[in-house]
Amino acid sequence: MPTALPHKPYHHGDLRLTLIAAAEAELVEKGLEGFSLRGCAKRAGVSHAAPAHHFKDADALLSALAAEGFDRLNESMVKAMDAADGGMIEKFVASGVGYVMFACANPALFHLMFGSKRPDHESPRLSEAGGRAFAVLTGNVLAMTGRDYANDPAAGEDVIAAWAMVHGLSELLIGDKLHLPEDMPPAALETMIAAIIRRSAPKS
Amino acid sequence: MPTALPHKPYHHGDLRLTLIAAAEAELVEKGLEGFSLRGCAKRAGVSHAAPAHHFKDADALLSALAAEGFDRLNESMVKAMDAADGGMIEKFVASGVGYVMFACANPALFHLMFGSKRPDHESPRLSEAGGRAFAVLTGNVLAMTGRDYANDPAAGEDVIAAWAMVHGLSELLIGDKLHLPEDMPPAALETMIAAIIRRSAPKS
DNA sequence: CCAGATATCTTTCCATTGTCAACATTGAAA
DNA sequence: TTTCAATGTTGACAATGGAAAGATATCTGG
Numbered sequence: 492m493p494t495a496l497p498h499k500p501y502h503h504g505d506l507r508l509t510l511i512a513a514a515e516a517e518l519v520e521k522g523l524e525g526f527s528l529r530g531c532a533k534r535a536g537v538s539h540a541a542p543a544h545h546f547k548d549a550d551a552l553l554s555a556l557a558a559e560g561f562d563r564l565n566e567s568m569v570k571a572m573d574a575a576d577g578g579m580i581e582k583f584v585a586s587g588v589g590y591v592m593f594a595c596a597n598p599a600l601f602h603l604m605f606g607s608k609r610p611d612h613e614s615p616r617l618s619e620a621g622g623r624a625f626a627v628l629t630g631n632v633l634a635m636t637g638r639d640y641a642n643d644p645a646a647g648e649d650v651i652a653a654w655a656m657v658h659g660l661s662e663l664l665i666g667d668k669l670h671l672p673e674d675m676p677p678a679a680l681e682t683m684i685a686a687i688i689r690r691s692a693p694k695s
Numbered sequence: 696m697p698t699a700l701p702h703k704p705y706h707h708g709d710l711r712l713t714l715i716a717a718a719e720a721e722l723v724e725k726g727l728e729g730f731s732l733r734g735c736a737k738r739a740g741v742s743h744a745a746p747a748h749h750f751k752d753a754d755a756l757l758s759a760l761a762a763e764g765f766d767r768l769n770e771s772m773v774k775a776m777d778a779a780d781g782g783m784i785e786k787f788v789a790s791g792v793g794y795v796m797f798a799c800a801n802p803a804l805f806h807l808m809f810g811s812k813r814p815d816h817e818s819p820r821l822s823e824a825g826g827r828a829f830a831v832l833t834g835n836v837l838a839m840t841g842r843d844y845a846n847d848p849a850a851g852e853d854v855i856a857a858w859a860m861v862h863g864l865s866e867l868l869i870g871d872k873l874h875l876p877e878d879m880p881p882a883a884l885e886t887m888i889a890a891i892i893r894r895s896a897p898k899s
Numbered sequence: 900c901c902a903g904a905t906a907t908c909t910t911t912c913c914a915t916t917g918t919c920a921a922c923a924t925t926g927a928a929a
Numbered sequence: 930t931t932t933c934a935a936t937g938t939t940g941a942c943a944a945t946g947g948a949a950a951g952a953t954a955t956c957t958g959g
Contacts, residue, residue: 659860
């Protein structure tokens with residue numbers, strides 16, 4: 492057994508990553524509206540001014556967290572898509588379900604990613620992560636229609652319709668706007684979500 | 696006594712209504728994240744503590760503003776619907792376009808209404824105003840299908856799909872996630888929105 | 900018509916927050 | 930070893946939401 496209790500080191504080690512994790516915990520617990528940088532510092536066990544050495548300001552920390560969120564959204568879509576068996580339509584539907592399920596599992600993070608101006612959405616890290624997630628959906632839609640995104644205006648409409656459907660569904664579910672039966676089993680919910688997303692599939 | 700309906704203040708004229716208007720101006724200028732109660736008071740020309748006599752706290756003021764927003768959303772949908780000529784499908788599409796256009800014209804307010812937990816969404820004033828707007832969409836969808844909302848599960852799916860589509864479209868447009876051509880004329884945008892909403896119409 | 904009573908507004912005060920500046924500690928390069 | 934940049938800490942500041950208490954205008958009962 493360690494005889495000497497380790498005196499808290501002056502330097503944390505990897506405060507940057509710890510702060511991002513702390514920020515997510517803070518976000519989940521307090522919501523974006525109650526989010527506090529000092530709260531994150533406290534969770535990480537450092538003084539209130541320590542984060543400044545890793546993030547320019549509170550919004551920069553939220554930017555990093557949002558970017559991680561987009562990575563995980565992307566992962567959720569790809570995993571669901573790969574697990575789906577069936578034709579391209581089913582892969583498309585599955586990726587959409589992955590999108591919605593990510594939102595439902597991470598409402599506060601989703602809100603940060605899509606409903607807040609605090610993260611710097613122009614930053615390369617963030618816009619590229621968002622672009623990758625967007626590309627999954629776009630790829631699936633275009634694979635179904637065989638259209639040319641760059642030249643065929645209808646292709647853009649296909650993509651927008653599909654994205655709007657999964658995104659709107661996510662927002663309404665998160666915001667608890669749909670008054671679904673309380674006793675609805677998760678499997679039934681997922682089936683319903685899939686059915687609705689299937690409606691937005693381009694009719695080739 | 697000229698009027699008698701609500702309490703008529705005297706000092707300021709009607710600080711309650713003035714504050715709601717000030718809150719909207721503050722919201723539009725600073726966004727929800729930069730919204731400040733003291734800023735509202737300054738706009739209204741009163742001391743920073745005056746609002747407390749009309750609203751329990753800042754969130755209560757935002758609740759009142761959100762409720763007004765739902766009234767105006769409702770109005771936007773009904774007006775667009777009434778102006779549309781054509782069958783029920785066109786009325787449905789028009790009301791959806793009214794929804795999206797309201798969102799585009801009032802992004803900050805829309806964000807307050809749907810993307811914030813600060814307003815008390817359980818309050819009767821707010822939930823009833825939201826219910827009225829929801830009912831317009833529901834009514835149109837059911838009128839198209841002739842389904843029974845209470846008993847036919849597919850009816851609920853029709854409604855959710857339609858709402859998710861218009862709502863998702865609104866969020867994506869507001870959030871500037873769709874990289875639409877800069878030079879796109881508003882009329883073309885509206886046409887595209889209508890075309891996308893039409894996809895979500897139940898196929899009876 | 901007058902004297903509380905009441906509603907409205909102001910001033911003052913406090914805790915919390917984000918950010919800045921100044922200082923302390925550490926590990927690593929020179 | 931010495932220096933120094935990176936990384937922490939403490940202390941200060943202004944802005945904010947909210948509470949408390951005083952000031953003032955309007956209403957209401959006599």
